[in-house]
Amino acid sequence: MRSCNPWVFLPPIFSVCTAAGLWGVYFVALYDNRVLPLSSTYRRRNGTANSPYISMAGNFPPASCIFSQVMNLAAFAGFVVGILRYLQVKNRLDKPWLNNLSLVLFSVSCLAMTAVGNFQVLEMKGIHDTATWMTFLPGLVYFLIQSYITLKVNLRNEGRIVAICRFLLSAAIFLCIILMLSLGSLPYMHNVRCQWALVMFYLIFLSTFAIEFRHCRFEVVCRDAVEDQSEPRASHGCREQLKQL
Numbered sequence: 001m002r003s004c005n006p007w008v009f010l011p012p013i014f015s016v017c018t019a020a021g022l023w024g025v026y027f028v029a030l031y032d033n034r035v036l037p038l039s040s041t042y043r044r045r046n047g048t049a050n051s052p053y054i055s056m057a058g059n060f061p062p063a064s065c066i067f068s069q070v071m072n073l074a075a076f077a078g079f080v081v082g083i084l085r086y087l088q089v090k091n092r093l094d095k096p097w098l099n100n101l102s103l104v105l106f107s108v109s110c111l112a113m114t115a116v117g118n119f120q121v122l123e124m125k126g127i128h129d130t131a132t133w134m135t136f137l138p139g140l141v142y143f144l145i146q147s148y149i150t151l152k153v154n155l156r157n158e159g160r161i162v163a164i165c166r167f168l169l170s171a172a173i174f175l176c177i178i179l180m181l182s183l184g185s186l187p188y189m190h191n192v193r194c195q196w197a198l199v200m201f202y203l204i205f206l207s208t209f210a211i212e213f214r215h216c217r218f219e220v221v222c223r224d225a226v227e228d229q230s231e232p233r234a235s236h237g238c239r240e241q242l243k244q245l
Contacts, residue, residue, distance in 0.1 A: 071113050088216050115127060
């Protein structure tokens with residue numbers, strides 16, 4: 001990357017910082033004896049510690065404060081990544097409705113992230129659980145669509161390899177969801193580990209957008225909106241548009 005595009009770093013920085021924040025929440029909750037270690041055999045033990053689900057680790061202060069901030073910032077940064085990806089493939093796809101649908105799905109997923117972070121599981125379980133599935137399921141469909149788009153657009157002849165990697169990550173996310181549902185009735189820790197793996201695969205997928213972002217440049221352009229040059233400039237407006245070159 002001789003002319004380095006700063007937007008290239010957004011997806012991996014987003015993924016690394018979000019993962020670090022979530023693990024920070026876990027370790028704070030573990031230090032306060034609010035949750036059991038992930039290395040435990042069973043999800044429950046005699047005492048006050050809870051299963052180390054991500055939402056459970058982020059339920060009690062001070063970890064809950066960190067959890068809310070992490071989820072809110074992740075939702076915002078993720079939405080920006082989704083917008084940039086939408087603009088990148090907007091004029092390269094023969095089925096534009098797929099691109100529009102994927103943006104809607106990911107917007108729903110990002111909005112649900114904020115609800116997950118701000119409505120704690122033990123306080124508002126119904127809202128929290130609904131928001132959790134609204135994060136994962138639309139996100140999974142978004143990843144599948146983006147994998148297909150990657151294959152069809154085939155940017156710089158890298159599409160096939162990248163698409164295979166993304167399909168594999170999507171399959172891993174789907175497998176984690178199935179395992180979470182099927183192992184939920186068992187007392188072992190496998191269900192909890194599947195949730196953590198699911199979130200990590202989710203973040204890894206989003207970080208792969210850096211592969212294609214390095215081929216494009218995004219600029220914010222501000223221009224005076226002047227309808228008639230002969231009229232006196234009594235008032236001027238400014239508009240902002242995001243432009244892909």
